[in-house]
Amino acid sequence: MSKSETYYQWARRKGVSRRDFFKFCTLMGAMLGLEATEFPKIVSALQSKPRLPVIYLNLQECTCCGESFLRSSHPLVSDLIFNMISLDYMEVLQAAAGKQAEEVRLKTMKDHPGGYILVVEGSVTLGNGGVFCTIGGVSTTDILKQTAEGAAAVIAYGSCATNACVQGAYPNPTEAVPIRRVIKNKPVIDVPGCPPIAEVITGTIVHYLTYGEIPELTNQGRPKAFYEHRVHDNCVRRAFFDAGQFVESFDDAGAKQGWCLYKMGCKGPTTYNACAITEWNDGVSYPIKSGHPCIGCSENNFFDNTPFYTHLAKIPNNALGKDVDQVGMDVVGVAGLAVVAHAGMTAVVKHGEKKAKEGSKP
Incomplete structure (x- = not known):
């Protein structure tokens, strides 16, 4: 496929119907939270603009993010994600190796200055000059700086890239740091998660193509x-949380009935992510739905925060406005008051009915 060929031209050449192309555009708009009036802009951008070159670097990580990236499953995305973008360099997938592979990366940087997206998976290691993670004798810290120099934007993909994840956990022997600690002169979009949701990258790229700028970010730099x-x-x-019904141990009666997992260490109340909305495996499930508490993998320092299966005694910043250890008692108390009130009202009504009957007797 020619790099000057547009997304729509490629899709039509591959047999994708115009109807399915529009479905994809609609899906992207919905995922990005755009109004329906923005739909024509997405269609226009994908019909008229050529593929966006992408360089994907693997630094200090386990490749679970790349595995997630490979399994994007929303309509069309699974087929288009590697074809609608010009994925010029990704060590996990490319056939080339060594000097040949590095020449491809350098060529993309030379041919598209300021016109490619850099996706980075993994943390940067600063210890001992970055010697803990090197490619061809060059530290990945230097490779990152070199590649980011001509990028339009940098997507830090996965918790290793956004918060250093397990490598950055105490005592952090390699001095692992997030990407934004090193890249200061380019917009950095954090996409945390261990692994993150693949469709976030697709949506981010479509937004950039449509508007020529990165999407709106949170105060933590996330889409x-x-x-x-x-x-x-x-x-x-x-x-079940609101009703005060909690799983107390795995496989207890509450667990079998799908009760809240907060007391099993679930960090859902303090974790910002789209897991419960987008879900995984084509919208089939996500950890909590499958019976495992959220470990808060998209939040900073999640490896050092608390044991995964021990719940926070208090939720920071009064996020929920209630003490979880007391919510069950509160609910029972409210229910008890309701029972007493109902019984009292019933007694009053019955007493009134009795007096009315007695008054009607001759």
């Missing part, structure tokens, strides 16, 4: 469309 709400806000178990 607002995907990281504005807590997992708890849209959780399938939220009703």
Whole structure:
């Protein structure tokens, strides 16, 4: 496929119908939280603009983010994600290796100055001059700086890239740091998660193509469309939380009935991500729905915060406005008052009925 070929031209050549192309555009608009009036702009951009060159770097990580990236499953995205972009360099997928592979990266940088997106998976290591993570004898810290220099924007993909994840956990022997600690002269879009949701990258790229700028970000530098709400806000178990029904141990009666996992260490109330909305595996499920508490993997320092299976005694900043350890008692208390009130009203009504009957007797 020629790099001057547009997304729409490629899709039509591959047999994608115009109807399915419009479905894809509509999906992207919905995922980004755009109004329906913005739909024609997305269509116009994908019909008229050529593919966007992308360089994907793998630094200090385990490749789980790349595995997630490979499994983007929304309509068309699974087929288009590697074809609608010009994925010029990605160590996990490319056939080339060594000098040949590095020449491809350098060529993209030379041919498209200021016109390519840099996706970075993994943390940067600063210890001992970055010797802990090197490619061809060059530290990945230097490779990152060199590649980011001509990028239009940098997407830090995954928790290793956004908060250093397990590499940055105490005692952090390699001095691992997030991408934004090193890249200061380019817009950095954080897409945290271990792994993150693949469609976030697709939506970010489509937004950039449509408007020529990165999407609106939260105060932590994350795409607002995907990281504005807590997992708890849209959780399938939220009703059980509000009712004070909690799983006390795995496989107890509450666990079998799908009760809230907060007391099992669930960090959903303090974790901002789209897991409960977008879900995984083509919208089939996400950890809490499958019976495992959220470990808060999209939040900074999540490896050092608390044991994964121990819940926070108090939720920071009064995020929920209630003490979880007391909510069950409160609910029982309210229910008890309701029972007493109902019984009292019933007694009053019956007493009134009795007096009315006695008054009607001759």
